[in-house]
Amino acid sequence: MPRILTVIGARPQFIKASVVSRAIQQTAGIEEIMLHTGQHFDANMSDVFFNQLGMPRPAIQLDIHGGSHGEMTGRMLTEIEQAIVEHKPDRVLVYGDTNSTLAGALAAAKLHVPVAHVEAGLRSFNTAMPEEINRILTDQISDLLFCPTAAAVNNLNAEGFGQKPVRVLQPGDVMQDAALFFSRHAVAPKGLPSMISATEGHGTSRTNGDGGGFIVATLHRAENTDDPERLAAIVTALNRAHREVAPVVLPLHPRTRAAVERAGLTLAVTTIDPVGYFEMVWLLNHCGLVLTDSGGVQKEAFFFGRACVTLRDQTEWVELVEAGANELVGADQARIEEAARRHFGRRVVDTDHLYGGGKAAQAIVDTLTGS
Known part of the structure; x- marks a missing residue:
């Protein structure tokens, strides 16, 4: 054996x-x-x-x-x-x-x-x-x-x-295996405003697809958190998207929180504690857009049919960019904001069974x- x-x-x-x-x-x-x-x-x-x-x-x-x-x-x-x-x-x-x-x-x-x-x-x-x-x-x-x-x-x-x-x-x-298997167990994270936690993914007046009326974001890569200029640009873009596009929900990694405080920045979005997998699955399955610098979350967004805007200059998942499911915007504030407006609520369909x-x-x- x-x-x-x-x-x-x-x-x-x-x-x-x-x-x-x-x-x-x-x-x-x-x-x-x-x-x-x-x-x-x-x-x-x-x-x-x-x-x-x-x-x-x-x-x-x-x-x-x-x-x-x-x-x-x-x-x-x-x-x-x-x-x-x-x-x-x-x-x-x-x-x-x-x-x-x-x-x-x-x-x-x-x-x-x-x-x-x-x-x-x-x-x-x-x-x-x-x-x-x-x-x-x-x-x-x-x-x-x-x-x-x-x-x-x-x-x-x-x-x-x-x-x-x-x-x-x-x-x-195997991440697709996990998403398909565990999606039935998804639960809303604690700490969400009632207007977000009550959504069932049917959209709001600001949604032009079948996703929910909020944006889920993640921010933890060292290339972003350890560079004050990149971090400031991303935080500013998230704050503006929160005001002008849809509420932004950000599960905040402790290291990212420390970096934001160290840089003297203010996150004017809905921050919650880091979440478990089932809570993250709920967020992805109910949101209208994903903003992330995570490798795994780019794919998870795709598994649940959500458009993704990636806060990095490169990605390992080039097939998602080629399929139009993912857009790379780096830490460019204007590009992040523009992409968030353009992709919010857009549905992504896996026609080629990429994974x-x-x-x-x-x-x-x-x-x-x-x-």
């Missing part, structure tokens, strides 16, 4: 791992040990996902968070290496592009344990982003590369992976078991 050590540490990884873990539990002949690095340690950013998603509690909890990228990754590397030595997995499974991803893959590779990377091949082509470094290096030391899209496969082929002793596969995107239709998790597990 193959033994898999799954390494997770951040919100998107909990969601991705939940659907793969469910498929593992339903498949005979495979054992999973879950290791949580602790990269996201706030209850709203971590514990709530295990409670809501029905995932087994991690067998190994490292509680590593804070510090510089190098410090955090180094501490994770040391602890994950010890876990691999102790539990002797046949393979290490990692997700996405966080410090936890790279540490898990690197620890395994150093001990000659094969690595499988879910969400392989994504590229923003911006190496100033720590996530880009993490995903490139993780791909280089993985032998099973599970790509969510054809564009990801093409990226790996362009980097010469077709000539390497690895398997590049395209099972689809596999919700069958990615079982395809991944079938590969892991050799089925």
Whole structure:
């Protein structure tokens, strides 16, 4: 029976791992040990996902968070290496592009344990982003590369992976599996004004589609929060969209809150505490537009038929831009405001089944078991 050590540490990884873990539990002949690095340690950013998603509690909890990228990754590397030595997995499974991803893959590779990377091949082509470094290096030391899209496969082929002793596969995107499975459990977040929490997605006088009468926003990428000029432009644009387009609901990450305060800015939007996955699904399914700098939220917006305006200069999900579902506006205040007005209430339809239709998790597990 193959033994898999799954390494997770951040919100998107909990969601991705939940659907793969469910498929593992339903498949005979495979054992999973879950290791949580602790990269996201706030209850709203971590514990709530295990409670809501029905995932087994991690067998190994490292509680590593804070510090510089190098410090955090180094501490994770040391602890994950010890876990691999102790539990002797046949393979290490990692997700996405966080410090936890790279540490898990690197620890395994150093001990000659094969690595499988879910969400392989994504590229923003911006190496100033720590996530880009993490995903490139993780791909280089993985032998099973599970790509969510054809564009990801093409990226790996362009980097010469077709000539390497690895398997590049395209099972689809496990985030779509999760969105389809968990949408029935969605609940409105606490702290919403009654005019927003009461909506059922049928629109208001300011909506020209079947979405709700508010905008959901997320803001957490270091490229935005650590740059005072970019942060000021985005905050100003969000404030103006809140006044002139539709109410903006912003689940506010603690690090973003601190950055806003440090920059002397004021958020004149509806801010709420960070939300669990089911609450985020509710927001996406009931809003009229998504403004985000998150990679995962760009796709989640698409899964629920919402147009997305991305507050970054590049995206890994180029197929969404090509399909007209997503528009990149960077941190340009005028472009953010104009795009918000133009896209608010617009419905997006997935006519090409870009992400596999919700069958990615079982395809991944079938590969892991050799089925």
